[in-house]
Amino acid sequence: MKTRTVGEVMTSEVVEARRETSFKDVARLLDGHRISGLPVVDHDDKVLGVISETDLLYRQAMRAETGGERRFRMRPLRRGARAAAAKAAALTAGELMSTPAITVHPQQRVADAARVMERHHIERLPVVDEEDRLIGIATRRDLLRVFLRTDDEIRREVIDEVLTRAMCLPLQTVFVAVNDGMVTLEGRLERRSDIPLTIRLTWRVDGVVGVMNSLTFRLDDTHPPEKHPSHRIAHHWLPER
Incomplete structure (x- = not known):
């Protein structure tokens, strides 16, 4: 039975960023291509992480909340707070991206990719080849095509x-x-x-x-048939010599 694969519904032309891409250039890419997120790749096209509109908005919200740099000494931050503070100060895609990137292969079924999205609460999945190089992107909209x-x-x-x-x-x-x-x-x-x-x-x-x-x-082959008394095995006893 034929089922649709990720490779059949993915978008092959992917808008991507490099680790060193500036925050403003990331915002321009999202706005110019009217997309809500993009993968960050290295110079070998291997996926390092993913950036979404939420990451950009979170950075701006954090900066507005803290009011920029503080002039008084802050207490040591826990790991989660340190990560949030680092993202709030992010100037490049490498500092802003969410890692590790969750990816799929083109041979995977659309239904399996949809489960991955739902489990991780994400909107897009970078599609990679056998060497983990980026070859496409699958969004929720792409996966929903099977229902059309x-x-x-x-x-x-x-x-x-x-x-x-x-x-x-x-x-x-x-x-x-x-x-x-x-x-x-x-x-x-x-x-x-x-x-x-x-x-x-x-x-x-x-x-x-x-x-x-x-x-x-x-x-009904789900239950074994009841044995009739006549089906019982008869035991024959031989007289002792």
Whole structure:
């Protein structure tokens, strides 16, 4: 069954910054290209970190709060406070970026990349090759493209890839209807154990937002059959000699 990969939806032309790129130039890049973040790479195109609009706004907010340089002696700061203070004083992309950078490879599934974004609460993922060099960027908007598939496209893939190829079911065994990405499966399968497998495979089709299960079965193969008394093994005792 074919599923969309990060390489198929990513943006290949990436706006990037170097470690030495100034704060103002980073702001100009974001504004000029109308993007909300960018990766920071070294001279070998390996990703060092990521900068978002939030990082820039946080720096400005911190500077406004502290009022610039203080003239009195401050108490030693904890690690988190030191990092915040360093970012507030950042003058370059290397000082401003968030590290380590969370990256993905082009062969990874779109669904897996979406889980990474959700788990780390981030908006974009640099895409790297086998040598960890930057080759693209995947944003939330890029990943959401899979949900723009039409209902007819989704229905066709469920029938061709799930029911026919994966489950080897004869045509007309299962009726498939799709409405706004919600798939309804209705029909009778041979074995009960085939139902959860069919549902899982349907969920994996790109663009599916839900599955309504109305499948029934002919044989329940999930429980061993009860033994009839006549099926018990007879023990034959031979007389002693």
